[in-house]
Amino acid sequence: MTERLYYDDAHLMEFEARVLAVEKLNDSRVAVLLDRTAFYPTGGGQPSDTGTLGEARVIECIDAEDRILHIIEGPLPEIGQHIVGKIDRLRRLTHLQQHTGQHILSQAFQKLFGAETRGFRIMDRISEIDLALAAPCEEMIARAIELANQIVWEDRPIKIHYLAAREASRLALRREPTRGGILRLVEIEDFDLTPCGGTHAKRTGEVGLILARSWERAKRMTRLRFVAGIRALADYTQINRIAHRVALMLSSERDDLADRVARLLEENKGLAKRVRELETQLAHREIEEMLTTAPRRADGAGVIARLFPQRSPEALKSLALAARSFPKTVALLGSYEADSAYLIFARSADLDEEMNRLIERACAEIGGRGGGRADFAQGGGKGDLKRVEATLQMIACELLGETHKLET
Ligand SMILES: [Zn+2]
Known part of the structure; x- marks a missing residue:
């Protein structure tokens, strides 16, 4: 049974004790048993003390019923030896x-x-x-x-x-x-x-x-x-x-930070809204321009087929949505990067081609998958430029019923 010195004095940081045993535990750590100790073992939600026993470092103490095991690293003490234990004061x-x-x-x-x-x-x-x-x-x-x-x-x-x-x-x-x-x-x-x-x-x-x-x-x-x-x-x-x-980053005072950040978030919301509006306008312009050179079928429907390097899915989506708002328009849009390609097919409400069917086929061609609605569908696959180009061209030709060279 180990006498617990910390029971009577929680401020005792140094003590002398006799070594009763040195044991090797199952996890191959070494535990020292003393007749008395000031080390508090793990328990009651509180981690154990650490410190030193002679020349060795006490890294943990474990409560084993009426015995306290001091897990040490360093020189082993002799059984029967009197040894000085020191608790890490600040931790205690x-x-x-x-x-x-x-x-x-x-x-x-x-x-x-x-x-x-x-x-x-x-x-x-x-x-x-x-x-x-x-x-x-x-x-x-x-x-x-x-x-x-x-x-x-x-x-x-x-x-x-x-x-x-x-x-x-x-x-x-x-x-x-x-x-x-x-x-x-x-x-x-x-x-x-x-x-x-x-x-x-x-x-x-x-x-x-x-x-x-x-x-x-x-x-x-x-x-x-x-x-x-x-x-x-x-x-x-x-x-x-x-x-x-x-506060320094925001050129503000510490105590005003909450108000300052609230104002910034509000401004940011306004800016994000403005950016979305501008993106929509820009996409509209871009589609308008593409339509001036896009091939047209006998029924007047224009087919835009365009592949962009590294355009974000959001930007591509803005373009597709803009295309849908023009009458008699089909847009087959794609973006590619090193190892992946992203496709969106969209059409105006006055046409009846099923974009979801077309995108399924196109994505299968480039080793990927896609789906969506009849007027708006998206998907992806491998970013092999030649293959993505050939696929868009194939779908465009089908829609136009003629050979057509893809613009890139
Ligand atoms: Zn307590």
């Missing part, structure tokens, strides 16, 4: 701030909205709590954050008590204990009392600051992402840097 402090912050936040939600905490995780840069809060809103989150920070700034003492489960059950615990025997209770003075085996601050002030980063509804609960202490500072620094960079 960061975790302790998030964990204590969670106790405070959880009680804030409990007191204000009767919302229990159902889950908690400390992740790489942020932490998450799952709250039994079915209909959250910005104002509720803001109120809980405000109360939590008030408790932090009141710098209330945090005490540890050991009590038999039966006696503890008579107290107003925030969370029911999950086991019997002697319980470890964590008390935030006149605010929160809950059974917990984790590492906590000595006073709430040590948490520094608690910030909500984002929240969302998940499985009829509210998942709140938050940062506390060192992480709150890191998060503020990052978001402030981003905001200033964006």
